[in-house]
Amino acid sequence: MEAKTLREKYPEFVFKDFSFRIKDKKTEIEFFYLIKPNLSFRTNISISVLPKKQIKEKVLKNLLLNLGLVEMLNYWKLTCSPKIKIEAGFLEKEQLKFWKKLILKGMGQYFFENQIDFKEKNFLKIETQGKRDKIALGKINRKEKKCLIAIGGGKDTPVVIEILKKKCKKLAGFVLNPNEIHQKILEKAKIKERILVKRSLDEKIFELQKIGFLKGHTPFSAFLAFLSLLLAYLFDYQKIAFGWERSSSFGNLKYKGMVINHQWSKSKEFEKMLKNYSKKYLLENVSIVSPIRNLSEIEIAKIFSQLKDYHFDFVSCNSAFKIKNRTQRWCNKCPKCLFTFLCLFPFLPTEKIVKIFGKNLLEDKKLKPILERLTGEKGFKPFECVGTPKETKLAIELSLKKIKEEGGKLPVLLQKYANRRFS
Template sequence: MSERRGKRFTYERVELSPAAGTITSHYSLDDRSFSEVVQLAPELDWSAPALPAAARLLFLLSGVSYYKTAAPRVIDLGSTSVSPSDVAFLREFYLEGLGEFSYVNDLPLGDLEIVGGDVADRDPGPVADGPERALIPFGGGIDSVVVVEKTKRRVPDSSLFIAGRYDPIEASAALTGLPIVRASRRLDPQVLKSADNGFFNGHVPVTGILSAIAVTAAVLDGRTSVVMSNEWSASSATVEVAGQGINHQYSKSYAFEAGFRRMLAGAVPGVNYFSALRPWSELWVAERFATLPQYHPVFRSCNRAFHVDPARRAANWCGECDKCTFIDLILAPFLSPEQLRSVFGGVEPLDRPELAGQFRALLGDTAQNKPFECVGDVGECKAAVLLAAERPDRAGSPLLSALRSEVLADGDAPSAPSLMHPLGEHFIEQPYAADDLLV
């Protein structure tokens, strides 16, 4: 693979166009140039003092989508203003965020070198003085729905942040009753034709990029906190290779959250960033989502509904992908088969014995590969199987019965009650730390 690697990836410049409502990031890789455009409403406050710093962070994190086209050993920050801690976090963001990309392409990136940049310690900008105003990135799945319903009661002045426009997200967003701050991200057309251009392909830490866009939107809209919906198990490695964890969800992990918060503290301290679900399991989230029936007919987590190409987006749950099987499994302890069949268009994944291998992958079967997807960890999935199998209305499920027997034979499933308490560190503060977000 080394012969396909480029020589130098360079951060060129970032441009703000208030009248058009755009932030344009320019990069180059050897003799090829890339430009990415983030669109936000021109009516927002483009004179906000913290905007240049927020746009700079967006510029730094967005570069990963273009670096990976040829994955050179050298990243040149050009004249970009950075602090030493910015450079350290950026290196982590590239190495950990591209861990799956590196693994799938058999392309070690440990030799990465970051050079250039106007490196200096900077005084952070001013901290806004005013009431709490929350901005909640919203994807229409169970995690963000639970966070919205909790947050809007604690912080009445809350808004959704939505990147792009997808019908399932719009349907769920309408039910929240909250205003929306919108953004769109227009990738350079060259990366949408990776095969034609001979580029490497693979996963990038997109949640990190969307987090930077959300922070920029928060600055423009005078918001004080970006409230994420990333739960405890997002920090778990997807696979272990030579003792090194590779996490598909790195940019949803505690490690990313901590590093990004440090970066913000040095540049945009007026915006707090944290996940309201960080100490909680997916099982805890699913139990609470089950009590929100108004969302059950419209929520969507099937990734086929969010394809980059609108013509290839699925109109409904596909009912067979790894994300569909996980959502069915994690909700099965709390919703009846009839309720979940309604969600999945008449047949839930647990009704389909041909999907047994995918369920076993979620349960840690060493003969299967855990999917590179945003799914819970093995312990959560095993606990969900045992809890779902206790429901009388699921007594006749051959697949669930078989999975239960296998989990019991393994003998290492955590108890469901142990997953209903805070499980790790978090950055949740008042007023978000009230009630059952911490007890």
């Protein structure tokens, strides 16, 4: 079905309510949504540990309301309804502006892929119908220097961890929907304090998408950010750390006059918005940091190349997380696999990087079209968490330099660049 048809048929999306309870020594959260007239949805979130402090109900409800607002995008995207009604709580006018901007920027890839004109008149109206109340700002106990790190599976996470080990007395990691990759990274990092969060989306999403309802990218890192703020309050972490690198601020293409950025919810723009919003409306004294914000992908790869303990445990490939046979940790077909291989190639022995990935990706001529998109020679930068064309070109130059110094044979994918100067 086309977006226009769905918007006309389902003109109103409602964030109905949320709940919070302690059950079986776990913290359970539920969010309830409705696409009028009759499509109801529920998200379940389970946190592996219990809060050890007395929780202020109003602060908790405020944090849950905002987390639910990010979560709703997984359901709103089915119909792109022109009206969003928030019945679960009240938002100030400035907060509504924040959320509208987050939706328009964070859902940019979704708009492009579904050819939705988000610039049309009356495209989106957000109403709040909850009871008006004074903003309940939370406060973190700052007696102990505690830092909560968002744990992913890629090379960024170990780099962030090792940087923060020198700055924070106590580190903890939180993982959303953990698997053995996350567990191995936590073990290698010797992080004992862990918060494991399981989120289950309503299965109706996938059933509806099979019959023509809309699919598309949502700002996942924004969800992690608001989840981390909730966890920071529940467990008194004064600092929250993410692996948001410099290249995440670089977009993919322009659509309807706006830069579309797959990684917008990791960008410097979003980080600044989040910090200001949190300080004013959520937690007055929590610190949100990204230790690798000013580092290029090449610099991150160079640092990671020195962290030998993690080399056979990290995975940057999204597809690999869906592969049932976990002996195959890299799909070796996607932009993330190729970009990660290329960035690490100059800094690791060739035999080792081939062992990590299971093959030499630079010898796979089928990956040529992907490399040409990564360098900016053809098309636009892939909708993946990959670096800029400039960083890809630098990785190629450094790889060529390594091969020349070692007197090795040029791999298939690099042969056309042998006599080319990018700078």
